[in-house]
Structures are given as C-alpha cells and as structure tokens.
Amino acid sequence: xxxxxxxxxxxxxxxxxxxxxxxxxxxxxxxxxxxxxxxxxxxxxxxxxxxxxxxxxxxxxxxxxxxxxxxxxxxxxxxxxxxxxxxxxxxxxxxxxxxxxxxxxxxxxxxxxxxxxxxxxxxxxxxxxxxxxxxxxxxxxxxxxxxxxxxxxxxxxxxxxxxxxxxxxxxxxxxxxxxxxxxxxxxxxxxxxxxxxxxxxxxxxxxxxxxxxxxxxxxxxxxxxxxxxxxxxxxxxxxxxxxxxxxxxxxxxxxxxxxxxxxxxxxxxxxxxxxxxxxxxxxxxxxxxxxxxxxxxxxxxxxxxxxxxxxxxxxxxxxxxxxxxxxxxxxxxxxxxxxxxxxxxxxxxxxxxxxxxxxxxxxxxx
Amino acid sequence: xxxxxxxxxxxxxxxxxxxxxxxxxxxxxxxxxxxxxxxxxxxxxxxxxxxxxxxxxxxxxxxxxxxxxxxxxxxxxxxxxxxxxxxxxxxxxxxxxxxxxxxxxxxxxxxxxxxxxxxxxxxxxxxxxxxxxxxxxxxxxxxxxxxxxxxxxxxxxxxxxxxxxxxxxxxxxxxxxxxxxxxxxxxxxxxxxxxxxxxxxxxxxxxxxxxxxxxxxxxxxxxxxxxxxxxxxxxxxxxxxxxxxxxxxxxxxxxxxxxxxxxxxxxxxxxxxxxxxxxxxxxxxxxxxxxxxxxxxxxxxxxxxxxxxx
Ligand SMILES: Nc1ncnc2c1ncn2[C@@H]1O[C@H](COP(=O)(O)OP(=O)(O)OP(=O)(O)O)[C@@H](O)[C@H]1O
Ligand SMILES: [Mg+2]
Numbered sequence: 156x157x158x159x160x161x162x163x164x165x166x167x168x169x170x171x172x173x174x175x176x177x178x179x180x181x182x183x184x185x186x187x188x189x190x191x192x193x194x195x196x197x198x199x200x201x202x203x204x205x206x207x208x209x210x211x212x213x214x215x216x217x218x219x220x221x222x223x224x225x226x227x228x229x230x231x232x233x234x235x236x237x238x239x240x241x242x243x244x245x246x247x248x249x250x251x252x253x254x255x256x257x258x259x260x261x262x263x264x265x266x267x268x269x270x271x272x273x274x275x276x277x278x279x280x281x282x283x284x285x286x287x288x289x290x291x292x293x294x295x296x297x298x299x300x301x302x303x304x305x306x307x308x309x310x311x312x313x314x315x316x317x318x319x320x321x322x323x324x325x326x327x328x329x330x331x332x333x334x335x336x337x338x339x340x341x342x343x344x345x346x347x348x349x350x351x352x353x354x355x356x357x358x359x360x361x362x363x364x365x366x367x368x369x370x371x372x373x374x375x376x377x378x379x380x381x382x383x384x385x386x387x388x389x390x391x392x393x394x395x396x397x398x399x400x401x402x403x404x405x406x407x408x409x410x411x412x413x414x415x416x417x418x419x420x421x422x423x424x425x426x427x428x429x430x431x432x433x434x435x436x437x438x439x440x441x442x443x444x445x446x447x448x449x450x451x452x453x454x455x456x457x458x459x460x461x462x463x464x465x466x467x468x469x470x471x472x473x474x475x476x477x478x479x480x481x482x483x484x485x486x487x488x489x490x491x492x493x494x495x496x497x498x499x500x501x502x503x504x505x506x507x508x509x510x511x512x513x514x515x516x517x518x519x520x521x
Numbered sequence: 522x523x524x525x526x527x528x529x530x531x532x533x534x535x536x537x538x539x540x541x542x543x544x545x546x547x548x549x550x551x552x553x554x555x556x557x558x559x560x561x562x563x564x565x566x567x568x569x570x571x572x573x574x575x576x577x578x579x580x581x582x583x584x585x586x587x588x589x590x591x592x593x594x595x596x597x598x599x600x601x602x603x604x605x606x607x608x609x610x611x612x613x614x615x616x617x618x619x620x621x622x623x624x625x626x627x628x629x630x631x632x633x634x635x636x637x638x639x640x641x642x643x644x645x646x647x648x649x650x651x652x653x654x655x656x657x658x659x660x661x662x663x664x665x666x667x668x669x670x671x672x673x674x675x676x677x678x679x680x681x682x683x684x685x686x687x688x689x690x691x692x693x694x695x696x697x698x699x700x701x702x703x704x705x706x707x708x709x710x711x712x713x714x715x716x717x718x719x720x721x722x723x724x725x726x727x728x729x730x731x732x733x734x735x736x737x738x739x740x741x742x743x744x745x746x747x748x749x750x751x752x753x754x755x756x757x758x759x760x761x762x763x764x765x766x767x768x769x770x771x772x773x774x775x776x777x778x779x780x781x782x783x784x785x786x787x788x789x790x791x792x793x794x795x796x797x798x799x800x801x802x803x804x805x806x807x808x809x810x811x812x813x814x815x816x817x818x819x820x821x822x823x824x825x826x827x828x829x830x831x
Contacts, residue, residue, distance in 0.1 A: 248737030260728040310826040
C-alpha cells in the first residue's frame with residue numbers, strides 16, 4: 156500500500172473521444188495500482204473502457220479524436236502520460252511491453268517474425284542486426300516455439316494463431332520490460348491454446364519478475380492468473396482488491412452480478428447463470444451518479460444523482476475498495492451476498508487459508 | 522518462386538497467341554482493302570501483289586503462315602511503305618515510345634505513392650485538400666487537353682524567360698522527354714494517388730501499426746518499414762494495367778509533341794488498313810504489356826511474401 160512498492164500508479168484517468176455523435180467519455184476517473192511482479196486483472200463488460208485505459212497509458216490513443224482530459228499515470232513515480240521516455244529510456248517497448256487481442260492482425264504481414272522481434276532490440280538496446288537476430292531466436296525459444304531458428308525467417312501468415320501470440324509475447328518482452336500489458340491476449344484463440352498462453356505468461360513472470368496487467372472478460376482467467384483485480388464499469392473502476400476480495404468479499408453489486416453471470420463447472424455448486432439485466436449507460440451522456448444504478452437491484456435514490464466516493468477499505472491483503480453508497484454509514488440496508496466492513500472480524504477468519512483461486516466457487520450467505 | 526515465374530510466362534505466351542489470333546481474324550474481317558489506293562492497279566499487278574503478301578491463299582493457310590512467321594519473330598512487310606519491314610519500323614520507333622512510357626510510369630508511380638502517402642498523413646487538412654483537388658483534375662481532364670495546355674504554358678514560360686527552359690516539342694535529349702512523360706503519366710499518377718491514399722489510411726489504423734507504436738519505434742521507422750511497404754501493395758497490383766493505360770495514351774501525346782514513336786505509325790496504319798503493320802504493332806504491344814504485367818507480378822512477389830510462397 157506504500158507508494159514505493161507500487162510500480163505503476165494510475166490516478167483519476169479521464170479519456171474522451173470526439174465522434175460525429177458527440178463526445179464519448181470512455182474513461183471517467185480510473186484509479187489502480189500495480190505492484191512489481193504482481194498480476195493485476197482488469198475485468199468488465201465490453202465497452203467499459205478497459206482497452207482505452209491501457210492504451211492511454213501506452214500512448215496509443217489516436218489523438219484526435221481521443222483526448223486525455225485529466226489524470227496521471229506514474230511508473231516508479233515518474234509521470235508517463237504524454238511522455239515517450241523516462242529515466243533516459245523509452246517507455247514503450249522497453250519499460251512497458253504490450254500484447255493484443257488478435258495476434259493474426261497484430262503482426263506486420265510483410266516482415267519476418269524474427270525481424271519484428273529484433274526491431275525493439277536494435278532500437279532500444281542498440282544491438283547490431285546480427286546480435287538482434289540471434290537474440291530474437293533465443294526469445295522464440297523462451298516462448299517455447301519449436302524450431303525457432305527456422306521460424307524466425309518465416310512470415311506471420313505461416314504461423315498459427317497461438318504461435319503468433321507467442322511471437323507477440325517474445326517481441327513484447329524482448330527488452331525485459333517491468334510491466335507487460337496484455338489486452339485480452341487469449342480471446343481470439345481456441346480454448347486449449349488459451350491455457351498454454353496463460354501458462355506461458357505465468358512462467359515468464361516467474362522467470363523475469365515482471366508485472367502483468369491482464370485485461371479479460373473471463374473470471375476463470377482472473378481466478379487463475381490474478382493477484383489483484385480492478386472491476387470496471389462504464390468507464391470507472393467500481394471495485395478493486397485482491398483476487399480473494401473480489402471473489403469472496405465482493406463489495407459492489409456489479410461484482411456480485413458478474414460472479415453470478417460466470418459459468419461454474421463444479422456440479423456440486425450447480426446454479427443457473429444469471430445474466431445482468433439491462434445494458435450499460437450511454438457514455439455520450441453518462442449519469443451523474445453510479446453508472447450501475449439503473450441495473451442494480453439495490454439502487455437507492457442517492458445512487459442515481461451522486462457518485463459514491465465511499466470506499467470500503469482495509470479488508471484483504473491489499474487495499475480493497477468499492478465505490479457504492481451501500482457502504483455509507485447511513486445506508487439503510489446491507490443486502491445479502493455483499494461484503495460489508497462491519498463483518499470484518501467475523502468473516503475474515505473463515506477465509507483464512509482458503510483461496511478463491513483453488514476453489515473458484517461462490518460464497519453463500521447463511 | 523521460379524515455378525511461379527515459369528507459370529506466369531506460360532500464361533503470357535498463351536495470352537499473346539490469343540491476341541495474335543484475334544487481331545488476325547479481326548483484320549481480315551474489316552471492310553476495305555489495303556490494296557485499294559490511288560495507284561492504278563491492273564488485275565495482273567493485283568495478283569502479283571496478292572501473291573507477294575500471300576493474300577491469294579485460303580484464310581486458314583494464311584493464318585498458319587502468319588503464326589509461323591510470328592514464332593520466328595517476323596512481322597512481314599508493310600503494305601503502304603514499299604519494302605519496309607514491320608520489324609524495322611518497330612525496331613526504329615519502339616525504343617522512343619518505350620522510353621517515354623517508362624519515364625511516364627516512373628513519374629506516375631513515384632508521384633502516386635508520394636502524394637498518396639502525404640494526403641493520408643495530412644488527412645482532412647490543407648495539403649490533403651490541395652492535392653486531392655489536383656487529383657480530381659488529373660483524373661477528369663483527358664490527356665490531349667493536358668498535353669495541349671501544358672505545351673501552351675511552356676511556350677509562355679519560355680517566351681517570358683527569354684530562354685528555352687524546356688523544348689516544346691520534338692525528341693532527342695532528356696529535356697525533350699520530361700514534359701511529355703509528365704503529361705502522359707498525369708492521369709495514372711492521379712489515379713494511383715487516390716489508391717495510395719485509401720490504402721495508406723487503412724494501414725495507418727492497422728493493428729500491426731499499433732503494435733509497432735507499442736514497441737516504441739521512431740515514427741520514421743514505423744512509416745517506412747510498417748506503413749509504406751504494406752500500403753504500396755495495392756498500388757503495385759494495378760501497375761500492370763497502368764502501364765497499359767500509359768502506353769496506349771502515348772499515341773496521343775506522341776502526336777501533340779511530335780515525337781517519332783510507334784504510336785504514330787500505328788494510327789497511320791489503321792487509317793490506311795496496312796494489315797501487317799497493324800498486326801505487327803498490336804501483337805508486339807500486346808506481348809510487351811503481358812511481359813510488363815508478369816514483371817509487376819514478380820515484383821509483387823518480392824514485396825508480399827504471401828504471394829511468393831504460393
Ligand atoms: N477511437 C475511438 N473513437 C471513438 N470512440 C472510441 C474510440 N475508441 C474507443 N471508443 C469508445 O470508448 C469506449 C470504451 O472502449 P474500449 O475499447 O476501451 O472498451 P473495452 O472495455 O476494451 O471493451 P472490449 O471488452 O469490447 O474490448 C467504447 O464506448 C468505445 O465506443
Ligand atoms: Mg478492449
């Protein structure tokens with residue numbers, strides 16, 4: 156929870172886009188922090204601003220039409236928004252690597268895989284062509300691509316999707332970044348390949364100690380990979396905390412809704428999937444209050460008119476916070492299923508030793 | 522790669538044979554008679570001349586002879602220019618047309634790629650509007666108008682300066698070639714600019730360009746290695762047909778600028794129904810264009826690995 160421990164701190168990030176229909180407020184005050192070596196998962200439904208958030212950090216937002224109107228992102232205490240270098244080193248590619256959702260289109264079709272991996276090495280680390288080519292082959296081996304030397308001379312169209320994502324990873328980690336941002340890295344791949352890519356990311360993290368920011372829709376992936384989680388809704392982080400906080404001590408009704416909508420493959424816990432009714436608010440004219448209020452089963456009058464700034468603090472291993480009026484001292488109700496501060500003492504014992512990652516099941520109220 | 526080239530060459534030979542056949546039968550079916558001119562022609566002389574050109578034989582036999590000569594690279598003798606071989610005409614005048622054409626294609630391709638990339642990079646800003654205005658002009662104004670107007674303008678400029686900046690017509694030095702080549706390539710340049718613009722716009726927002734940015738590469742490197750090379754592919758595919766457009770357009774420009782190219786002979790030959798010259802130049806041009814298209818295809822293969830590997 157100390158600043159020093161946090162590698163990347165994002166505060167009050169606001170991003171909007173000019174469109175023909177008006178201004179889209181895609182990201183409206185996002186906060187999160189990533190500690191060195193940990194995995195932060197950012198979850199939330201389509202269009203909630205996950206990609207825009209990380210692309211702003213990477214300086215990949217097309218401007219115009221995009222605009223970062225407020226906020227900061229600090230890497231080891233240095234502001235990186237609008238900067239290309241800090242500490243005398245390039246940020247992108249050297250200090251933060253990034254991989255994308257669709258490996259099929261994310262690589263240059265007219266350049267060999269080896270050359271594409273060698274590029275950042277030549278540019279950021281000043282390696283000679285030959286050295287960079289050799290290092291590219293080694294990186295392909297590191298990402299478990301068989302016959303790496305031969306593969307390095309091939310073009311993207313000669314690779315399968317899974318292999319391409321491995322090559323993307325090789326490229327992103329080439330300069331040993333401290334953070335790897337992965338924007339839905341497995342969404343475009345089939346299930347068995349997905350698992351392999353996730354395993355690879357975990358192995359690489361163990362070897363290099365890099366932090367990972369993983370964007371996903373899949374709570375199964377979150378349970379498997381993440382140390383901490385930021386749940387986004389309509390351009391805001393509505394809840395953040397450790398993975399156990401999010402799975403076992405959900406403090407925001409939206410998090411609870413997401414969990415109920417997650418399929419479980421444990422027959423003992425057989426329960427029907429419950430989709431969240433309704434749809435996210437219009438980001439052209441976002442509501443003044445909580446974006447989730449219209450869909451929230453517990454919404455109160457205040458929820459619609461004012462944003463809840465009452466975070467629930469200090470429960471799990473890391474700071475656990477939810478932006479929800481139900482946690483206000485004067486809230487008239489404490490709906491079942493949600494975790495409340497008052498019950499800290501009694502509930503916390505129950506979770507000691509038990510990890511959400513292993514059990515991955517919904518807690519039930521008694 | 523080699524099998525690819527061989528395959529394309531074989532296809533090219535078939536195409537040329539097809540062109541030769543079509544030209545032959547078309548020529549023998551047009552009304553009129555190449556031997557009908559103002560000279561007195563008795564039946565005896567006529568029979569002699571017909572025998573000389575093989576016109577007395579049945580059409581099938583003529584066709585076989587014609588093909589046989591073609592294979593040996595012999596296009597025959599002109600009807601209207603006594604005892605002049607078509608091969609000589611081509612040998613003498615084609616290099617002029619080819620030089621003009623090649624120069625025009627270079628202008629068109631280089632200009633198209635450059636202007637197209639610029640308009641895309643300055644999309645919806647002043648340079649884009651200015652260039653696109655000229656593009657629309659270049660596409661809609663026919664080349665003989667551009668030729669005449671530019672010639673007139675050059676006359677004016679030369680007169681105003683009191684020196685001959687560039688020669689207004691004729692042939693001989695590189696200076697003679699510049700203006701006609703530019704005029705000849707203008708329409709194609711405009712067309713290629715438009716193509717390059719849309720292709721570049723597509724590439725600018727491509728995922729792999731985002732990847733290149735995420736790698737922290739300098740803008741110049743992203744432009745050359747990731748954007749330009751990919752954006753140029755569609756331009757190269759239409760380069761073959763563009764060469765065809767330019768060479769055929771050459772006929773008019775050669776006339777306006779008094780350039781002793783092959784085009785002039787072709788037009789003359791058509792007017793005089795000079796069978797052998799028409800057939801010879803048509804087949805020759807056809808073969809040349811087919812060859813250029815193959816060259817372009819091979820070039821494409823070098824730039825786009827997906828084509829090369831198949
Ligand atoms: N270039 C752009 N121009 C206009 N609007 C944009 C642009 N990029 C993103 N947006 C808007 O920003 C909002 C957030 O988009 P974003 O891509 O971050 O969603 P996401 O959470 O990543 O969704 P998904 O899970 O589908 O990837 C969307 O409403 C989208 O319409
Ligand atoms: Mg996204």
